[in-house]
Amino acid sequence: MIKSIEEKGNQVQTELRWMTFIVVTLISVCLLTGCGSKQGTTHPNPADASVPKIKVVAAEDFYGEVAQAVGGDRVAVTSILNDPNVDPHEYEPTADASKAVADAQVVVYTGIGYDDWMDKLIKANTATNTKQVVAVGSDLLGRAAGDNPHVWYDPAAMPKLADRLAEVLGQLDPGQAQDYQNRAKSYIRALTPLTDEIARLKQPTPVAIDASEPVFGYLADALNLKMNDPKFAKAIEDGNDPNARDVINVQNDIKQKRIKFFVFNIQTVDPTVKNIVQLAESNGIPVVKVTETEPTGENYSQWMTGQLDQVGKTLGIQ
């Protein structure tokens, strides 16, 4: 009799402990979320302007730049990847990025597998299917998944994007359509020094080069430079170890001076690449330093011109 009461008491106590734990858990979570929300409300959204602007989200900042140039003060542009220190291959979208995409009327991204996260963010919104989506790689340049995804290095990319954005913004805001067209034209005009420079540097016959990553690929095509080590570059880009034969090929290219210069993406440095760059320097092969994304404080035109200047020097064209 006494024993059974004790057992029952035990059971009741276990249940009590158990329930207390749940309650404590819930309270602590509520407190935590409470803190979070307070923090959120102290940063009011500054986007409450008098004239509603067209919200444009660009996956990468070099597209955001075009959108700003074409849209002028009629658009509010948010560029998600705008820090050259963030590896675009390992980006996990934050809540702010998701919010920006959810609210956007126009979305610009690369597509063709480069920024898959943007695909997901666009698809996560069912109610607002009115977004205008421009995938630069597939929509404007006719590339497909599996092609070199660094399409912004293609000299045709930005002019085409400017034209498309003028069209899209003109549909959303017909009263200003002509302005968008004009601004797109002047943006493209501002890029002519760049296209002239490319035409000047273009080689009459294919010139062999090697690269640490395929980043520079489309610009190399435009300059009639031939990438000799696509497999090596692809392995580095994917974060894999390149296989031994590919490394040996690159080393031989350098030692036997079969290449004019080596293109080094300074945003991805791993021991293999470091060794190759040192080998190139000690063999007198010029190293052209490029970046995958736009450096802080430079615009697209300055960024590309700076890289073309290096190429011009190594080719002996001043």
Add this chain to the structure above:
Amino acid sequence: MIFASMLQYDFMQHGFLAGTFVAIMCGAIGVFVIARGLSFIAHTFSHIGFSGAAFAMYTGMDPLNGMLLFTCCSALAISQMGLKILRKDIVISVVLSVCLGLGLLFLSLSSKQANAISSLLFGTVLGISAVDVWKTALLSTAVLCILFLGYRMITFDSFDPVGARAADLPVRFISMAFLLLLAVATAEAIQIVGALLVFTLMTIPASIAQNLTQSIWRMILLSSLIAVVGVWAGLVLGFYTNAPVSFFITIVEGGLYFASLGWSAVRGRIHPPDLVPSPASPNEAV
């Protein structure tokens, strides 16, 4: 008020729905994962899924099919080779190494970008489409139904393996079937929340529940509840602070685990397990 501003976004609604389903499924199945000493395997399957996705990319099939192929084959291999308890960890390590190696091979053979593959590791909780929500709901329900149907057998075998063997239960079959179920659940859930979260939600909530209760039903309920709490807290904190949701979920679950450890230590000091607490000896409570 807080929730209204957050839930006006489709991606948050989808995150809450899919996250809740995945949490309940992982919490429930996790109880058996912990009881069977398989927490390492939950981790393994997440990474094997990565190799499967690489294989799928190389051959051009749907990534989900590639992941299912790899995780199910590994489940069969492990259950065939690793029946002796002592060898289990070694077999799992070997299978994991081989699969990761194969994954690297397929990545280098394939001409496509590896970005889609690396996004599988962390998932995109804030980028779940409506279709994905439905898929997750169906998968979780199916896994829970199968668990429910086999509940008696799997509970007996998980919590009293010696007794189950003595009672002539088909232990070999049970262990294989459970591994297969785990393989399917992991492969599907990875697509939604990423490998890190699947592993977190399958092991931590169940370990907490085990610290707090002896009853298996309560363990399952508590474990699912803790998993759901973690996911919700992660989504809310992620929404307001802009840090990754996965980070908050892992940190909340980890924090709860340590709290539960402290809790059971305090409880053990107040009421030593083999002594019945009696009001006559208050000194013991100090």
